[in-house]
Amino acid sequence: MWNSRRMVLAHLWFAFAGFGLALSLGAWQMFVRSPLSAWISDPELYYRSVTAHGTTMAYVFPTLVAMGFGYFVTEKSLSRPLIGLSWAWIGFALVVLGTIAAIVPVALGRASVLYTFYPPLVGDPLYYIGVVLVVVGSWVWVALMSINMYRWKRDNPGAPVPFPMFATVAGSYLWGWTAVGAALELLFQIIPVALGLRDTIDAGLARVFFSWTLHAIVYFWLMPTYIAYYTILPRAIGGRLFSDSMGRIAFILFLIVAMPIGIHHAFEDPQVGAGFKYLHSVFTALVALPTLLTVFTICASVEIAARLRGGKGLLGWLSALPWDNPVMLGAALSFVMLGFGGAGGLINMSYQLNATVHNTQWVTGHFHLIFGGAIVIMYFVIAYDIWPHLTGRALDRLGLMRAQLWTWFVGMIVLTFPWHWVGILGMPRRMAFYDYSDPTIAAQAASVTMSVVGAAILVVSAVLFFVVLVRGQTAPRAEPPAYRFSVAVHPPRSLPAALNGFGLWLGLMVGLTIVNYGFPIAHLLATPGTAVPAVNVGQRQ
Amino acid sequence: MSGDRIVSLHNPWFTASVGITAAIAIIAAVAGFAWLPLQQQGERFDGIWDAICSAAGLVRNAPSASQIVGANYLTTNVEVVPQMLQGASAESIGRGATLALRCTMCHGARGLSQADTPNLAGEYPITIYKELVDFKTSARASAVMAPLVADLRDADMRDLAAYYAYLPRPPDLRATSDVPPRIVANGAPMRGIAPCGACHGELDSKPGAAWLEGQPAIYLRTQLAAFASGARRNDIGEQMRNIARRMTPDEIAAASRFYADRP
Numbered sequence: 140m141w142n143s144r145r146m147v148l149a150h151l152w153f154a155f156a157g158f159g160l161a162l163s164l165g166a167w168q169m170f171v172r173s174p175l176s177a178w179i180s181d182p183e184l185y186y187r188s189v190t191a192h193g194t195t196m197a198y199v200f201p202t203l204v205a206m207g208f209g210y211f212v213t214e215k216s217l218s219r220p221l222i223g224l225s226w227a228w229i230g231f232a233l234v235v236l237g238t239i240a241a242i243v244p245v246a247l248g249r250a251s252v253l254y255t256f257y258p259p260l261v262g263d264p265l266y267y268i269g270v271v272l273v274v275v276g277s278w279v280w281v282a283l284m285s286i287n288m289y290r291w292k293r294d295n296p297g298a299p300v301p302f303p304m305f306a307t308v309a310g311s312y313l314w315g316w317t318a319v320g321a322a323l324e325l326l327f328q329i330i331p332v333a334l335g336l337r338d339t340i341d342a343g344l345a346r347v348f349f350s351w352t353l354h355a356i357v358y359f360w361l362m363p364t365y366i367a368y369y370t371i372l373p374r375a376i377g378g379r380l381f382s383d384s385m386g387r388i389a390f391i392l393f394l395i396v397a398m399p400i401g402i403h404h405a406f407e408d409p410q411v412g413a414g415f416k417y418l419h420s421v422f423t424a425l426v427a428l429p430t431l432l433t434v435f436t437i438c439a440s441v442e443i444a445a446r447l448r449g450g451k452g453l454l455g456w457l458s459a460l461p462w463d464n465p466v467m468l469g470a471a472l473s474f475v476m477l478g479f480g481g482a483g484g485l486i487n488m489s490y491q492l493n494a495t496v497h498n499t500q501w502v503t504g505h506f507h508l509i510f511g512g513a514i515v516i517m518y519f520v521i522a523y524d525i526w527p528h529l530t531g532r533a534l535d536r537l538g539l540m541r542a543q544l545w546t547w548f549v550g551m552i553v554l555t556f557p558w559h560w561v562g563i564l565g566m567p568r569r570m571a572f573y574d575y576s577d578p579t580i581a582a583q584a585a586s587v588t589m590s591v592v593g594a595a596i597l598v599v600s601a602v603l604f605f606v607v608l609v610r611g612q613t614a615p616r617a618e619p620p621a622y623r624f625s626v627a628v629h630p631p632r633s634l635p636a637a638l639n640g641f642g643l644w645l646g647l648m649v650g651l652t653i654v655n656y657g658f659p660i661a662h663l664l665a666t667p668g669t670a671v672p673a674v675n676v677g678q679r680q
Numbered sequence: 681m682s683g684d685r686i687v688s689l690h691n692p693w694f695t696a697s698v699g700i701t702a703a704i705a706i707i708a709a710v711a712g713f714a715w716l717p718l719q720q721q722g723e724r725f726d727g728i729w730d731a732i733c734s735a736a737g738l739v740r741n742a743p744s745a746s747q748i749v750g751a752n753y754l755t756t757n758v759e760v761v762p763q764m765l766q767g768a769s770a771e772s773i774g775r776g777a778t779l780a781l782r783c784t785m786c787h788g789a790r791g792l793s794q795a796d797t798p799n800l801a802g803e804y805p806i807t808i809y810k811e812l813v814d815f816k817t818s819a820r821a822s823a824v825m826a827p828l829v830a831d832l833r834d835a836d837m838r839d840l841a842a843y844y845a846y847l848p849r850p851p852d853l854r855a856t857s858d859v860p861p862r863i864v865a866n867g868a869p870m871r872g873i874a875p876c877g878a879c880h881g882e883l884d885s886k887p888g889a890a891w892l893e894g895q896p897a898i899y900l901r902t903q904l905a906a907f908a909s910g911a912r913r914n915d916i917g918e919q920m921r922n923i924a925r926r927m928t929p930d931e932i933a934a935a936s937r938f939y940a941d942r943p
Contacts, residue, residue: 180865182875183883338763395701412737417712421704570869577870636686637693643686647701654705662737672761676884 143214143221148529150207150231151522154200155608157238158515161195162601164188166594169554173591174575174584182571186251189569191242193254196510198273199238201360204518205314206230206280208363209307211525212370213284215622216301217291223283230283233276241269249677253569255353256329258345261673264333267325274318281315284308292640299631300639302383303370303624309390310362312641313355316648317398320351332673339670343410344663350401351656354423358397360510364517365390368437368470371524373625375466378444383627385436387638392429395647396422399655406493410669415659416490422655423488430481434474441467443628465540469520472548476512480505483559498569501562504555511597512551516544519604528622532614539607546600554593557586756819756914758810760888765805768842776843779836782828791847796896802849805841807890811914812837820914850894858941861934863927871926876935888916897940904932 168188171179179185206227214221221227243265244250250262288300288308300308328345331337369386373379380386402419405411442456450456461467483505486492496502526534534540561583566573575584637643663669689695717723717731725731734740780791783800787793791801800808814820816829816837829837862868864882867875877883880892892900906912907924915921924932 178866180860181883182878338761410737412735413717414709414713414732414735415737417716417735418705418708421708421712425704572866572869574866574869579870635693637691637697640686643694643697646687647697651701651705658736666739672763675762 143210143224143227144529146224146227146231147207147211147525150203150210151529153231153235153238154203154207155522155605157195157203158200159601159605161192161200162598164192165196166598168192169591169594172571172573173587175588175591178572183248183251185571186253187245187248190251190253191245194241194245194270195238197254197356198241198270199234201363201510201514201518202273202277202314203231203234204521205310205359205363206234206277208366208521208525209280209284209311211529212303212307212366212624213287215528216303216307216370216624217287219291221283222287222290226279226283230276230279233279234273237269237272237274237276239269240272241266244269244677247677251676255349256324256345258324258329258332258342259340259671259673260676261329261332261340262676264330267330267333271322271325271330274322277318278315281311284311297633299383299634301624302380302386302627303366305387305639306362306366306369306390308641309394309644310359310366312645312648313362313394313397314359316645316652317352317355317359320348320353320401323351324348338672340673341663341670343408343669344660346405346408347402347411347656347659347663350404351652352401353404354401355398357506357510358393358426360514362393363521364473364514365393365433367517367521367524368433368473370624371521372437372466372470373440373444374623375524376441376444376461376464378440378447378625380625380627381436381439381443383629383631384634384638385432387634389429389432389436391638391644392432393426394641394644395651396425396428398648399652400426402655402659403488403493406490407497410663411659415655418655420488420490422651427481430477437470437474440625463537463541465523465537465544466520468541469516469523469544472544473513473516473520476508476516476548476551480509480513483508496562498567499562500566500568501559503568504558504562507558508551508555512548512555516547516551519544519547522604522608525622526608526611527617527619530612531616531618532611533617533619534607534611535614536607536610539603543600543603543607546596546603550593550596550600552593553596554590557589557593561586753913754817754819756810756814756916757817758813758888758916760806760810760916762887764887765809765838765841765845768805768838768846772839772842773846774843775836776839776841776846779832779840780843783840786824791844792850796898798890798895798899799850800844801847803844803891804885804887804889805838805845806887808844809837809841810888812840814914820912849891861931861938863931863935864938868926868931873923873926876939880939892939895939897936900936900939901932904936908932 168185170176171185210221210227241250244263245266247263250266252260252262252266256267284307288304291304292298292300324345328340328348332340369380373381400419400423402411402415403423406416441460442450445456445459448459448461450459462471483501486496487502487505523534523540562568564580564583564586566580566583573580573583573587575581575587685691686694713732713735714728717725717735718728723731723734725734730740780787786795786797787800788795791803792799811820812829812832813834815822815825816832818826832840859865860877860882863873864876867873867878875883876892879886879889881889885891903912904924904927907915907920908927910921913921927935
């Protein structure tokens with residue numbers, strides 16, 4: 140009864156249920172701090188909502204999608220049952236338990252510290268323990284991905300690991316290592332204070348630990364999206380993947396350069412030296428490499444499909460693409476948002492330009508466009524693509540799916556473009572109340588109102604998404620043909636050991652982390668007098 | 681092919697990937713730690729090693745030209761942390777009750793009075809303790825309080841704080857529909873004024889900030905005026921002076937009346 144289909148479905152349903160609730164909170168937040176709403180008179184309610192929204196959207200939703208999709212890819216690409224099914228259920232149970240443990244104190248107003256924790260703010264210990272449980276549950280998945288790949292390699296000596304599995308394992312390793320930063324912060328800095336064992340906290344060191352996690356977590360969110368670009372899109376539109384090796388190199392590059400770059404989130408932090416900020420800035424720029432490799436490979440793959448369908452001319456082939464196919468449409472819309480979001484990211488990663496937008500609404504607009512836009516729209520596409528294989532029932536409302544993807548795209552643009560704009564005008568982030576009657580910021584009222592409209596469109600889109608999935612769950616049974624991933628133009632017969640395993644790349648990832656983080660962490664640990672009194676939240680009298 | 685040794689100088693994947701990564705890191709480090717710091721205008725380094733240490737984030741001595749300027753008035757010497765004065769013993773409260781006999785003339789037998797002096801019943805212990813210390817060190821000036829605290833020891837002031845914190849606050853008799861004025865609920869963000877309630881208990885409590893409900897309006901108004909004029913300056917970090925200076929007389933009156941009207 141407890142087969143892997145149910146297990147994957149459980150992951151995805153819990154993920155999307157959390158997403159739906161957190162999305163509603165996000166829309167409410169956008170509304171109450173807009174000029175359309177009278178001030179709610181209690182900023183604590185706003186921060187409570189922001190904490191629940193961020194915790195669910197950043198830790199629970201993408202982690203469960205990556206886990207569920209990862210298990211699915213393992214079985215389908217290795218063509219054999221998942222090893223460790225019961226462990227997968229245990230990992231899932233830990234994530235569910237952790238989510239509940241974290242959200243209950245947030246809902247009670249005892250941990251309104253926002254999902255990035257913001258030490259020296261300290262809330263209810265149960266919140267942090269819940270987050271740790273979510274991470275531990277996801278580490279079960281990391282281990283299972285690794286075990287499944289190495290068992291398969293042992294049973295198939297010399298054979299290339301199927302690319303979807305290779306990419307999934309890369310994503311799992313990236314997460315396994317990047318989560319260590321936040322885990323160190325929680326276990327050694329915040330939780331002892333939250334439990335009352337210590338009164339002070341080294342906020343600067345804690346922020347450096349969190350930056351270890353904070354940037355690569357975005358690439359972990361991105362991994363299912365990129366895997367879908369490479370392994371679902373070319374097959375879904377009747378083409379082939381342009382290059383298997385190029386894909387492997389892109390994922391390897393993500394593994395190495397996405398990790399030790401997080402201090403660009405701490406450009407304004409005085410406790411980190413300017414030299415390390417520069418070093419992290421340089422490696423952040425290198426993330427453009429795997430991104431551009433992906434853009435090239437996917438565009439080439441799509442062009443192959445278009446020409447196979449009779450497309451002609453320098454750009455005329457674009458019209459030969461199956462635009463009515465939700466996978467094609469979703470990937471194209473994702474690329475557009477990735478382009479805009481990436482361009483904005485170039486500003487955030489450069490030291491001087493960042494100073495103009497630091498801690499403004501620009502940053503919030505940026506990560507909503509990248510994560511909520513480019514990444515999450517592909518989560519929808521993944522769900523549409525694999526749902527029939529999980530439920531044994533067809534998803535046949537293609538029109539509804541297209542409407543859902545379009546509304547998500549339009550909603551996200553209408554939400555985030557004005558959001559970027561008010562950021563440039565200097566509107567600070569993480570504030571609960573804006574006095575739009577003041578002439579200094581009255582001009583921003585129209586832009587914020589536009590963002591509220593965007594948020595409302597996103598809520599409509601999410602409703603459509605659930606309608607499609609629920610209808611798929613209740614449709615008559617129709618067992619689909621065997622699931623296939625994209626096949627490369629030249630499928631690899633044998634590969635250099637370096638492209639068929641991770642030993643070298645994990646070594647480089649850890650080595651580069653030590654180079655980029657070792658000294659700042661050791662220095663802060665060794666510097667006396669850097670701890671400050673903790674500020675407890677949620678203790679009203 | 682998969683049987684190749686990965687970590688080997690004969691493996692081009694190993695030499696190229698490690699070599700390129702190391703080269704990028706070294707070039708970036710030379711630029712970030714040596715070349716760029718030395719290009720900075722206005723930075724004075726004692727040689728390249730000093731520049732490297734600065735870029736690495738090592739704590740360096742401030743240039744001798746910029747001396748730390750001290751305040752030319754007495755400042756509070758109480759270091760307020762949220763965890764202080766928690767869990768007072770019954771003995772401490774009892775000693776405080778005895779010591780408080782000298783306070784009853786103005787502050788009432790049980791910490792409540794009609795004399796336009798602050799009501800102390802149920803006040804946060806950190807607040808009571810800090811104000812007593814400040815009166816004693818003259819960081820807060822008061823001709824009435826100064827002689828009364830002159831002979832108090834630190835332990836006495838802790839006991840007094842424990843006693844008044846132990847007394848019950850007067851019950852809230854106001855309707856919850858009572859709408860606070862804008863300055864209390866919202867502050868004035870564009871003038872850098874946080875809502876009063878963000879520190880004084882309506883929305884959140886900050887250590888050192890007093891619980892204001894039921895305090896005499898004239899006392900609150902006088903204190904805000906004293907903060908605004910600089911006559912009172914024992915607020916750590918100058919937060920009350922900055923707020924009071926930017927408040928209009930109407931806002932001061934509205935906030936004082938609101939808190940005073942609350943029992």
